[in-house]
Amino acid sequence: MIKVGVVGYGVIGQRLADGVMLQKDMDLVGVADVGPTLAVMALKEKGMIYDFYLAAPENREKLEQYGIPIAGSLEELVQKVDVVLDATSAGVGAKNKQIYAKYGKKAVFQGGEKTSVADVFFHGYANYEQGLGKQFLKLTSCNTTGLIRSVDCLDRVMGIDNVIITIIRRVADPGDYHRGLTNALQIEPVPNHQAEDLMLIMPHIKATGVLVHTPVTHGHIISVVAKPKRATTKEEILKLFNAHPRIRVVRLADGFLGNASLFRYARDLGNLRGDMYDIAVWDETITVFEDQIIFAINIPQEAVVIPESIDAIRASMEMQTDRLEAVGLTNQYLKLGR
Secondary structure, three states: OEEEEEEOOOHHHHHHHHHHHOOOOEEEEEEEEOOOOHHHHHHHHOOOOOOEEEOOHHHHHHHHHOOOOOOEEHHHHHHHOOEEEEOOOOOHHHHHHHHHHHOOOEEEEOOOOOHHHOOEEEOOOOOHHHHOOOOEEEEOOHHHHHHHHHHHHHHHHHOEEEEEEEEEEEOOOOOOOOOOOOOOOEEOOOOOHHHHHHHHHOOOOEEEEEEEEEOOOOOEEEEEEEEEOOOOOHHHHHHHHHHOOOEEEEOHHHOOOOHHHHHHHHHHOOOHHHOOOOEEEEHHHOEEEOOEEEEEEEEOOOOOOHHHHHHHHHHHOOOOOOHHHHHHHHHHHHOOOO
16 A cells, blocks of 8 residues: 655645545545644544644644644654655645655645656656656646646547647636635736646647636636647547546536536535536537637636546556556546546
8 A cells, every 4th residue: 555645735635635545555644734724624623534744833732722633743744655745835845845855755746836846747648657656746737637638638549739728717716815806807928838838748749828817716618729630520539538537528408508517517416525527528619620629628626636646646656557557546446437
């Protein structure tokens, strides 16, 4: 059993902990954070289902005031594990890296960190082999993760020459206030970082795109225009998307009208927190126009990176050296592709 620790028990960290617990070949040693956040207080109210380690010793008294038991320090957690999933705020992971290196531990960083923090910029489906045995891996962002899933799915069968993307980006996660109360759209310069990151993971594909911030919280939507290296049809594209365990094909005709419909559907399924690990592609948006493929996908930003994070553990620890065997086990334990 590979021993795993989660550092940063926030939006992503909670979901990483839950995801690791579902893996039958991994053991979650504990989670770490800096103080009595809402997530940590909820953990206590749920009965401390995970051991909690304190990353900020100066906050010990605050934790004790809330009756939150402390299993140890961040360094004590690191010493007990084989690999750390670092889900801290951008920039904190780079500082934590010094602790991981001190004890010779492997670590997986989330998309908010700079790419330079890791040995490999990682995606489970697109470049699993490059992560094998590496000490430090960094995940792509939520948008980039879902985008690469869909592009890689097509590229492995027909080859993709280039992609042009438009991202309609949620402005903040549910419950966040730091972006303010807005009634406006905000556009970023071309190219967006997701297009540039795709080229780092898949350097044989040219990519560019536009990003627009929107005052919503439940999911991003990405419009993709991809140029294949051979002729294709909507029927072939649908077949490929339907066969991918981390892609869900939905239809407007069935009531999946947008991001809110998918979030509601996840709750109706009984998914914890309304999470979805899979991206959704709308059937009615899939079109072959002239020599280009057009489609739109939904990115459930809070949970979409969890499968690839677990893939990264498998690669770093060389649990499986075969890409499809590795992602297949992750999918199986997360119940993806049912």
